[in-house]
Amino acid sequence: LQPSSTQQGGSALQMGICRAKGSSPGFKVALLGASGGIGQPLALLLKMNPHISVLHLYDVVNTPGVTADLSHTDTSAVVRGFVGKDQLEPALVGMELVIIPAGVPRKPGMTRDDLFNINAGIVRTLCEGVAKCCPKAVVHVISNPVNSTVPIAAEVFKKAGTYDPRRLMGVTTLDVVRANTFVAEVLGLDPAIVKVPVIGGHAGITILPILSQVTPPSSFTKDEVEYLTNRIQNGGTEVVEAKAGAGSATLSMAFAAAKFADATLRALKGEAGIVECAFVASQVTELPFFASKVLLGRNGIDEILPLGPLNEYEREGLIKLKGELKASIDKGLAFAAK
Numbered sequence: 001l002q003p004s005s006t007q008q009g010g011s012a013l014q015m016g017i018c019r020a021k022g023s024s025p026g027f028k029v030a031l032l033g034a035s036g037g038i039g040q041p042l043a044l045l046l047k048m049n050p051h052i053s054v055l056h057l058y059d060v061v062n063t064p065g066v067t068a069d070l071s072h073t074d075t076s077a078v079v080r081g082f083v084g085k086d087q088l089e090p091a092l093v094g095m096e097l098v099i100i101p102a103g104v105p106r107k108p109g110m111t112r113d114d115l116f117n118i119n120a121g122i123v124r125t126l127c128e129g130v131a132k133c134c135p136k137a138v139v140h141v142i143s144n145p146v147n148s149t150v151p152i153a154a155e156v157f158k159k160a161g162t163y164d165p166r167r168l169m170g171v172t173t174l175d176v177v178r179a180n181t182f183v184a185e186v187l188g189l190d191p192a193i194v195k196v197p198v199i200g201g202h203a204g205i206t207i208l209p210i211l212s213q214v215t216p217p218s219s220f221t222k223d224e225v226e227y228l229t230n231r232i233q234n235g236g237t238e239v240v241e242a243k244a245g246a247g248s249a250t251l252s253m254a255f256a257a258a259k260f261a262d263a264t265l266r267a268l269k270g271e272a273g274i275v276e277c278a279f280v281a282s283q284v285t286e287l288p289f290f291a292s293k294v295l296l297g298r299n300g301i302d303e304i305l306p307l308g309p310l311n312e313y314e315r316e317g318l319i320k321l322k323g324e325l326k327a328s329i330d331k332g333l334a335f336a337a338k
C-alpha cells in the first residue's frame with residue numbers, strides 16, 4: 001500500500017526531478033488520529049520539532065488533505081499520510097514514538113468515562129498495530145479516559161509479548177500546563193518559570209496538583225488552594241462547556257502533547273535530567289498505574305520519582321482519589337481481558 005502522497009499535485013519526487021537528499025538525523029514519529037481537533041495542531045507542532053525527521057499521519061479520514069497542507073511548511077521533517085484501517089500497518093512500521101489522540105471527545109455534561117465504550121476499542125486496535133509493527137516504540141496515550149486506556153494498552157502489549165512499562169505513558173501534561181498557568185496567574189509570575197507537579201490520574205478528583213511542591217517555592221492561602229485545586233481538576237470541563245458541544249480541549253492539548261513529545265525525544269537522544277509527570281505503570285502507591293514525576297531517559301522511563309512530602313490537604317486528596325482511579329484502572333483491565 002502506498003501512503004497518500006506527501007506532495008499532492010505533482011511533487012518533484014513523483015516527477016522524477018528531485019536530487020538525492022541526505023537523510024536527516026532524527027526520530028520517526030507516528031500520530032494516530034491526526035485529522036482531529038488535537039491531531040491537526042499537534043501535527044503542525046511536531047512538524048516544527050527539530051528532533052523529528054519523519055512524521056506519519058494516520059486517521060480513518062482526511063489525512064491526505066492534512067498531509068498535503070502540512071508538507072508545504074519549510075521544516076525538514078518528511079510528512080507522510082495514511083488513511084483507513086488498511087494503512088495502519090504501513091503507518092507504524094519503523095516508528096520510534098507513537099502518539100495516540102484518536103477517538104471521540106467529550107460534549108457538555110459528559111465525563112471522560114462516558115467515552116469509554118468507543119475509545120477503549122479504538123485504543124486496543126491501534127495498540128495491536130503498534131505491537132505488531134513497531135514493538136519497541138515509545139507510546140503516548142492521549143485518548144480518554146486515560147485512566148482506563150493506558151491499562152488497556154498495557155494489556156494489549158502483554159498479550160503480544162511486547163510490553164515494556166518504561167515505554168508506555170498516559171499523557172497528563174495538559175494538567176501540568178494548566179496548573180502552571182493558573183498558579184502563575186495567582187502568584188503574578190511568568191508561567192514559563194512555574195512548575196507544579198500533578199499526580200494521580202487524568203479525570204476530575206483523580207487530578208491532584210501538589211501545590212506544596214510548586215517551584216519557585218510559594219505558599220498559598222486556604223482559599224487559593226481550594227480555588228486552584230478545583231480549577232485544575234475542572235480545567236477540561238471549563239473548555240468543554242465554553243466550546244458548547246464543539247469538542248474538548250484541542251489547542252492546549254496539542255501544545256501539551258508537543259511539549260511532552262519533545263521532552264521524551266530529547267531524553268531518548270541522551271539529554272540528562274528530564275523530568276515530566278505522566279500516568280504510568282507504577283509502584284509509588286498500591287495502584288498499578290499512577291501519574292507522578294518520572295525521569296525520562298534513553299529507554300523511555302528511567303525512574304519513577306517518589307511523591308515527596310505532601311501536606312494534609314494533599315494527603316486527603318490522595319486518599320479520596322484512589323477509589324475512583326482504581327475503578328477506572330479495573331474497568332480498563334476488565335475490557336482488555338474480554
Ligand code: NAI
Nearest residue numbers: 033035036037038059060101102103104105142143144174
Ligand atoms: P476529534 O473527534 O476532533 O478527533 C479524533 C480523531 O480520531 C478524528 O479525526 C477521528 O477520525 C479519529 N479516529 C477515530 N477513530 C479512529 C481510529 N480507529 N483510528 C484512527 N483515528 C481514529 O477529537 P479530539 O478533540 O482530537 O480528541 C481526541 C481524544 O483526546 C479524545 O478521546 C479526547 O477525550 C482526548 N483528550 C485527551 C486529553 C488529555 O489530557 N489526555 C485532553 C483533551 C482531549
